[in-house]
Amino acid sequence: MSDFRNGFSTPASAPADMAVDAGLRSFMLGVYNKLALGLAVAGVLAYVVGNVPAVQTLFFAQTADGRVGMTLLGMVVQFLPLVLLFGSMFFMKNPTARGVNMLYWAVVASIGAGLGLLFLRYTDGSLASTFFVTAAAFGGLSLFGYVTKKDLSGMGTFLIMGVIGLVIASIVNMFMQSGVLYLIISGVGVLIFSGLIAYDTQRLKMTYYALGGDQAALGVATGFGALSLFINFVNLFQFLLAFMGNRE
Secondary structure (H helix, E strand, O other): OEEEEOOEEEEOOOHHHHHOOHHHHHHHHHHHHHHHHHHHHHHHHHHHHHHOHHHHHHHEEEOOOOOEEEOHHHHHHHHHHHHHHHHHHHHOOOOOHHHHHHHHHHHHHHHHHHHHHHHHHEOHHHHHHHHHHHHHHHHHHHHHHHHOOOOOOOHHHHHHHHHHHHHHHHHHHHHHOOHHHHHHHHHHHHHHHHHHHHHHHHHHHHHHHHHOOOHHHHHHHHHHHHHHHHHHHHHHHHHHHHHHOOEO
8 A cells, every 4th residue: 555645655665675666766867967967057157147248247237336236137037037936836737848848947047147146256166165065965965865764754844934934034134134144044044955955855756656657747757856956956055155155
């Protein structure tokens, strides 16, 4: 028999049987490959937007007090990922692998372009070191989510509520401009997105078994899985920058 937790069918077979399943490994490898390619594309776009003068001026402009501000295009790009993600909830009622793939690359491109701002705020060395720390942490957390026998489904609601709280606190701090609150938000953000990496990895594992070999559905799950892990990685990276980034 199988029970159902958080919308996914959980087989009653031993976890050891799941870990050695070749189909599962192939599915997860597909997710990680798409994630890695997405991070590479986002990194290249961020570098171009933040370092190539002709492109940089399209997104950023210097304000009268000498600070870096955004052009109209820059503001559109910053908010585009949220528009795409929320829009997909309404317009992708019956998602296909092709549709999810298009959504994934649109989000990757818009987030990557938006990250160009980081090259104007932080040194290249601190960006590189923070990225490698994030990659190492992501690898360890995702591995934990894959191999643990502990059911992490109970964390899901708590973590999503935490993300909502982070968004609200970040909006409040846009007006308060509190350095202390910014560090608190960043510290909590690191914890929340660390948990989400492990949780989403296990959720993907359960999704594979729930879909029972349906190739069309697995194609959709691969795209959504890469998207969720990509967003987790980028957020963890940005929150870690609050502690590891050296300002220009």
